[in-house]
Amino acid sequence: MGIKIRNLEYIYMQGSPFEKKALSDINLDIADGEFVGLIGHTGSGKSTLIQHLNGLLVPQIGEIEVNGISTKEKGAELKELRQEVGLVFQYPEHQIFEETVYKDVAFGPKNMGLSENEIHERVVEALTYVGLDDSYYEMSPFELSGGQRRRVAIAGVLAMRPKTLILDEPAAGLDPAGREEILTQIRALYLKSKMTVILVSHSMEDVARIANRIIVMNDGKIAMDGKVSEIFSRGDELKNMGLDVPQVSALATELIKRGVKLDSNIYTIERAKAAIMLLAKEKRGAEEC
Amino acid sequence: MLKDITLGQYFPIESPLHKMDPRTKILGLVFMLIAIFVANGLIGYLAVTAFTLLVVLMSKVPFKTYFKGLKPIWFIIIFTGVLNFFLTPGTKIYIGDFSTGMTIEGVILAGKMALRLVLLIISSSALTYTTSPISLTDGIEKLLLPFSKMGLPAHELAMMMSIAIRFIPTLIEETEKISKAQQARGADFDSGNIIKRAKALVPMLVPLFISAFRRADELAVAMESRCYRGGNGRTRLNPIKFKKIDLITAIIFVIFFGIVIALRFI
Secondary structure (H helix, E strand, O other), X not given: OOEEEEEEEEEEOOOOOOOEEEEEEEEEEEOOOOEEEEEEOOOOOHHHHHHHHOOOOOOOEEXXXXXXXXXXXXXXXXXXXXXXXXXEOOOHHHXXXXXXXXXXHHXXXXXXXXXXXXXXHHHHXXXXXXXXXXXXXXXXXXXXXXXXXXXXXXXXXXXXXXXXXXXXXXXXXXXXXXXXXXXXXXXXXXXXXXXEEEEEEOOHHHHHHHOOEEEEEEOOEEEEEEEXXXXXXXXXXXXXXXXXXXXXXXXXXXXXXXXXXXXXXXXXXXXXXXXXXXXXXXXXXXXXX | OHHHOOOOOOOOOOOHHHXXXXXXXXXXHHHHHHHHHHOOHHHHHHHHHHHHHHHHHHHOOOHHHHHHHHHHHHHHHHHHHHHHHHHOOOOEEEEOOEEEEEXXXXXXXXXXXXXXXXXXXXXXXXXXXXXXXXXXXXXXXXXXXHHHHHOOOXXXXXXXXXXXXXXXXXXXXXXXXXXXXXXXXXXXXXXXXXXXXXHHOHHHHHHHHHXXXXXXXXXXXXXXXXOOOOOXXXXXXXXXXXXXXXXXXXXXXXXXXXXXXXXXXX
């Protein structure tokens, strides 16, 4: 069923002198099981858009249908929608409030009115997904490190077993090791669970590595929408929007410009390495002859 | 929405009132408030009303804004007015042969009360509309300075005030963010009975307090690492100055105040 957005517009503080158009004329289809990277500069409307997807914001103009539920209808089943679309906010560890890790993760399922057994099963499952074993269950979230706390918060959303998972800058403010860990886990989770995942970020590097499709937002509009390789081949346009292609892509483009025969859709370090090694091998082979 | 709360908001435009020393304005307001309550008789009331209007005109803030500021007190005005109509002893008002239960004295008293309340709010608003929170606390600090010899921590009080004012919008924003995050996890803030609703606030209040403490801690560290050591020997980027316009205003205020007092007691 997926997500269907038609002619969506959103204006903040409408009718006041501070009025600001956050979204204009958004049309978007996201199918089940996609892994979408949503990128854009600060203030490009990313966060406003994702809050529409689980009914926290209701469209002023236009329509949204998520798994057959239209959020614009009066009395729409918003609570159910929020179970189906799990939204992990920026710095989600700031929303933790319970005394133990277990209880905090159980908050979502409890709100859904599930039985004790079902809640237990889901909490264990969610915490296992994010790599926290039972030695953490009874710990206070405030004893944990920043990265671990963030994973507890993500587990809190996963425990609701959403069909669609939206993560807003899940790696923001973490050290490189923590970033790596979170992103790898998200990718693994996606492959295992077949959820639709929408990853919001302003870091091209992160998105390039794990998403299949990229949507670029600029000034409240969708500026580009396509496969990772398609997007990064338009490096100049991205730069004009204040975004950057991953460093390896920039390097590859520069090398191609200078006459090195490289593949044009290089956007991860692994690919770059493979391509360069291949090139080096060919060259050595040619010299040996 | 929480964002719509306006709290004695500053109105950033240019006017003679904006340029004045905050001390003049604060003291002026104090005298004004006394005058409003001391004023007596038709001439007295006319004088304070006219003077308040003059201040409003000088502030160049639109009338509409002042009226918006009056919104929260309409209920009080009407409520006390109705009580005064009926409960003040005096000559009963008759319509034909039918006694309305109201008294002439009651109507007059209600009118006076309403006028006083409205003038009170308008003149206080004139101060907050024309003075930014920073210069307001600066002014209060300077005014309290003489008392610091008696052990009153003037600078610290002013600093606490400005920090508190500074963090109101931040905390409002934070509250909205946390409430959205918990709603995304199925929290329900607006259904059920009162106990259920109060309980539903826990997931919002705990993170809010934690973040407020964290912010306070970070701010303290940031201030200390920039060698903040309280008010002793501190200089200012924009020292407040008592200018000619302040002197003129002060003289006008003294004359006005004298007239109101004279009308009352002579």
